[in-house]
């Protein structure tokens with residue numbers, strides 16, 4: 034289905050959502066939040082989709098919230114602002130963060146403010162070395178809110194987080210990789226290839242197991258060690274019950290058939 038603010042392409046079990054407001058540097062207006070909510074439901078339901086990539090059209094990844102359409106124009110329209118905010122939180126923190134499939138952000142250019150919230154909740158991120166990434170809120174007279182401060186602080190060392198939050202100075206993709214805000218940074222012409230490399234690796238894995246890995250990781254962040262041990266044990270047992278014990282195949286392929294070494298590669302879970 035065509036969207037006003039997004040392009041969606043599926044190829045070889047990899048779905049790419051491209052934010053498509055290049056004239057506005059892919060700033061997120063209310064319509065983009067509504068579109069993302071719907072698009073992510075589609076991605077979750079699409080049985081053919083094994084990996085989701087999100088990127089931006091033109092020279093931008095995403096210039097944060099559309100400061101005019103999202104903030105300024107809705108100032109006197111509380112119901113419209115509430116609807117847009119609810120949609121923003123819904124797609125970023127529920128539908129994307131908890132999507133039971135791997136997600137990769139391909140940070141191709143300008144990336145500011147609210148974009149760092151959903152950059153942080155993607156499972157992986159690869160940046161162009163020349164991308165420009167910043168928490169520019171302080172430059173506007175506002176604070177990084179809506180979860181941005183918390184999520185960025187959870188990824189960065191406190192000194193780096195406060196440097197970005199309080200100076201508003203942007204960093205490039207290479208610095209973002211050094212600070213571990215992204216997994217890696219590559220020359221701009223290698224970005225698509227680097228993202229595809231991760232996606233292809235993920236496609237080899239058992240998708241049910243990947244979904245469990247991710248859910249366990251996300252929930253673990255809020256648990257004590259005792260609770261996490263109980264939760265992980267329960268999820269392991271659940272996976273064992275519903276996952277048709279495909280790990281038995283792994284043991285057989287390793288110990289009897291000697292066709293693979295689990296430390297170095299993935300078992301044939303489909304066989």
Ligand code: ACO
Nearest residue numbers: 056057058060096097098099100101143145146147148169
């Ligand atoms: N909201 C609304 N419009 C935007 C935004 C945005 N966040 N970012 C860019 N635009 C618009 C510009 O106003 C301009 O519109 P116009 O053509 O109608 O005049 C168009 O996109 C192109 O932007 P330019 O500024 O002309 O492009 P340039 O390449 O010179 O600069 C840059 C790009 C650095 C991204 C600049 O546009 C910028 O600083 N944008 C704001 C980034 C920001 O601070 N985002 C955080 C917002 S706060 C939050 O997310 C919570």
